[in-house]
Amino acid sequence: MGFIVKNTTIKNPLDLLCPHICTSCGALGETLCKCCKNDILFDHINYCPVCKRAAPGGLCKNCYLPPCFMVEWRDGVVFEMVEQFKYHSIRAMSDELAELLDMVLPTIDGEVVVVPLPTIRKHVRERGFDHMYKIAKVLAKRRGWKVQRLIKRAKNTVQVGADREVRILQAAEAYDLKGPINKNFTYLLIDDVWTTGASMKAAIKKLQRAGALKIVLGVLAVSRG
Numbered sequence: 001m002g003f004i005v006k007n008t009t010i011k012n013p014l015d016l017l018c019p020h021i022c023t024s025c026g027a028l029g030e031t032l033c034k035c036c037k038n039d040i041l042f043d044h045i046n047y048c049p050v051c052k053r054a055a056p057g058g059l060c061k062n063c064y065l066p067p068c069f070m071v072e073w074r075d076g077v078v079f080e081m082v083e084q085f086k087y088h089s090i091r092a093m094s095d096e097l098a099e100l101l102d103m104v105l106p107t108i109d110g111e112v113v114v115v116p117l118p119t120i121r122k123h124v125r126e127r128g129f130d131h132m133y134k135i136a137k138v139l140a141k142r143r144g145w146k147v148q149r150l151i152k153r154a155k156n157t158v159q160v161g162a163d164r165e166v167r168i169l170q171a172a173e174a175y176d177l178k179g180p181i182n183k184n185f186t187y188l189l190i191d192d193v194w195t196t197g198a199s200m201k202a203a204i205k206k207l208q209r210a211g212a213l214k215i216v217l218g219v220l221a222v223s224r225g
């Protein structure tokens, strides 16, 4: 791939001292260069995160799930970006990741509320920020949507390492709903990674029980297995 000369203005003076490099190809400039972004989005196929079959328009014929839109499989560069964003606080990643979500999501009519799945408080404290909330804010700004942290963690349950059954049980108990639901609004639940889907399914249930009728899902990286 050739070197790309950019004529965009530099948003952050620190970028001059410590320029970003593309997570995929290493090119200097952005955390994901335009070529690599196009590679992800060109001929993009949406898959159902549950059965892993193609799900054009976000809908799967086999699984009962609200329309779900994914950016990439978990073994791709997007997952790597999520990890870097979470653990190394490379905040420019939030713009790129939000843009990728924006590109795979459809036009949604009416009022849309972006609801980021919550991060464990301990992790937010350690990292100094809530990564999905940041992405939600950038995404909402791009589309003229609202952000509401409607789903909160009730307990500080930790998912990493827990087995599948435990995770599903933990997830179901782990959430509280904060705030009323408007039946006319579309709630766009977003999360970084779909592994078992336990967190997302628990969040969907919370919203539906509170009366939400229109739910759409957006996930950055979906596990193949």
Ligand SMILES: [Zn+2]
Pocket: 022, 023, 024, 025, 026, 027, 032, 033, 034, 035, 036, 037
């Ligand atoms: Zn690149």
Ligand SMILES: [Zn+2]
Pocket: 048, 049, 050, 051, 052, 053, 060, 061, 062, 063
């Ligand atoms: Zn399916």
